[in-house]
Amino acid sequence: MAGDYVIGVDSSTTAAKAVVWNPAGLAVSSARSTFELSRPRPGWGEQNAEDWWAATAAAVRRAVQTVDASRVGALCVTHQRETFVCLDAAGNPLRPALLWLDGRAVREVEEHGTAEVHRITGKPPNPTPAWYKLLWLARHEPETVARTGKVVDVQGFLVHRLTGEWATSWASADPLGLVDMTTCDYDDGLLAAAGLRREQLGELRPPGTVLGRVADDVARELGLPRGLPVVAGVGDGQAAQLGTGVTASGRAYLNLGTGVVSGTYSETYSYGAQYRTLFAAVPGAYALETFIGGGTYNLSWFVEKFSGLDSRALGLELTPEQILETAAAQLPPGADGLLLLPYWAGALTPYWDHHARGVLVGLTGSHGKSHVYRALLEGIAYEQRLLTDGAEAVLQEPVSTLVALGGGSRSRVWCQILADVMRRRVDVVREAESTCLGAGMLAAAAVGVHDSVPAAAEAMSATAGSYEPDAERCAAYDRLYAVYRDIYPAMRALFPRLAEASRSEASRSEASRSEASRSEASR
Structure with a gap:
């Protein structure tokens, strides 16, 4: 045809x-x-x-x-x-x-x-x-x-x-x-x-x-x-929202990529520090978007810098991430008392603090690589709960379902942690290229393959699995989240002081190297 x-x-x-x-x-x-x-x-x-x-x-x-x-x-x-x-x-x-x-x-x-x-x-x-x-x-x-x-x-x-x-x-x-x-x-x-x-x-x-x-x-x-x-x-974030079928309130997309981007749908304009507002792919609507600078980037960083795992030498058809995830899955919620602030790239929504940095709280001699890896997964989930709750306050109805896409959505452990921490069902998209699919939906609606943009989204999007929150784990994470959300406010004043101290030390080191170079050249 x-x-x-x-x-x-x-x-x-x-x-x-x-x-x-x-x-x-x-x-x-x-x-x-x-x-x-x-x-x-x-x-x-x-x-x-x-x-x-x-x-x-x-x-x-x-x-x-x-x-x-x-x-x-x-x-x-x-x-x-x-x-x-x-x-x-x-x-x-x-x-x-x-x-x-x-x-x-x-x-x-x-x-x-x-x-x-x-x-x-x-x-x-x-x-x-x-x-x-x-x-x-x-x-x-x-x-x-x-x-x-x-x-x-x-x-x-x-x-x-x-x-x-x-x-x-x-x-x-x-x-x-x-x-x-x-x-x-x-x-x-x-x-x-x-x-x-x-x-x-x-x-x-x-x-x-x-x-x-x-x-x-x-x-x-x-x-x-x-x-x-x-x-x-539209921009890639709004295209991902459309490609995951999020064209009404009550659902949000969650892109578990290098950074973690999530978008909720609103029929009215609003603005706030908890989110940034963009036009949605559906004309007349808006996307309220949150952004965590460190997502799978944080996980890759840990694997590269600290894991020391060589799955090929072990004769395993697994990635280091899969090995760490398997070990982390054996641990209880909270990684035996370890919390992590995932600000490897600073804090965007809701704090907009480029001085903010990652923090591990609760380290003891009993913690190992699997504890830190689970704390990474949980820290991003805690942060996303903070962001989604903040954006939800201005929506027509609460967010009950997150539609996950991106590389991180292939992790069963992480998706279940997200569902438990956020007390919301997590659906995983059928189509990995959901951003490209969103562009395809706009094209299909424009030339009459489907009657409208929402109709194209309904006909062309689908999910391939879902994760339901577990009541017992949710209760445990509620207690831990109450501690997590106080970490950044307690440390906020320290981050700029650390940045200034680091700049001063870097300047002194550079001056010392320059002086040493001049002395060497004059000999």
Whole structure:
């Protein structure tokens, strides 16, 4: 049947993935192409925007090679949200793109991160939104700003390469921190502060509408049908929410990835320190999102730095994580009195404290590797309970179910811990590429494969298992959680003191090394 397939493209931080979906949300074909991430200085993150297009083109071309391309009815892009690139008048990058994870704009946050900016954008002051990095560019690279013809998000860049149109969705642009969340339009005051004019930005359209059609030469290059509609997508977090079927209150998605991102659905706009607010994939609705900077990253860190496990030498067809998880599963809730604060990458929601760091509380000589590993799993679960409870206060109804995706969702032990700590059922998605699936749902709704975005979500999403909270373990975790939630407030004042002491010591060490080098050179 012509036009019943759709393509979802996910241009993430490390790769472009293209998946061809059928109307039931099953992958017919897929391909992936990687690209590099540059860290020119500590805390910085940049990319060559041309790599986004090269990787996307390669992934799409390979994905459609094994299907009947005439059945492809639309394409939709999801992407790494706050990332942006400055282009010249011809649409060529003037400098490397600044990524969502780039933290260089600390001073700009301190100077410009006001309560009014939070109200307008729904984003608590922190270096992630592009607006603060645009202010950084105005201060440190005024020549770049002066030559800028367009500032675009990742979708805006790819849509232009596909169609020639300068357009994006308001749900793709709003993570940049330039959009008024009550009007779905750019805020003139924020634009003026960054030295930008409206014509330098892509036109904003509702998610799920057609932005343009693939140009003939691009269609020939990628093996796509001539005039294929390109549909307005959303950021990867909102796409994950849609791809997991969360289109109403009462459920939240939980992405157990490198960081842990969770989103609840709201039909009304609100803002608060407990969450950041974004436009949902369903026009007129909002996603209230929480974020823990350390998720599977924390687990990988422990395995790499401290586990000392070589499963190959043991002759086991298991990863070190699986071995540690098996050992941790033998321990009782609370890891025999060990609690962990998972702030390896600082604290985001609800504290927004970049000085915060990880903490182990309760160590004794009886604790071993399995105790620390279980404390890692439980610490992230405690933190997610804190965040979900905070966001839940403004929702139309409580969150009763979490829909888990990402690498961590494959851990039975962790999913059960999450259910017990959070006192909520945890469902696990059928489709691993749920973010790409969310883009496919928008494409399917736009061209009539399904009647609406919610209808597409209902038809194309599914779960593959669930975990119910256990009453006895829940009671034990309630007692432990009451202690956990007091750890950060008790230590809050110590974190900046530690940071200052560390900076002072680092400065003295650097001065000593410089003096030693000068002495050596003079001999």
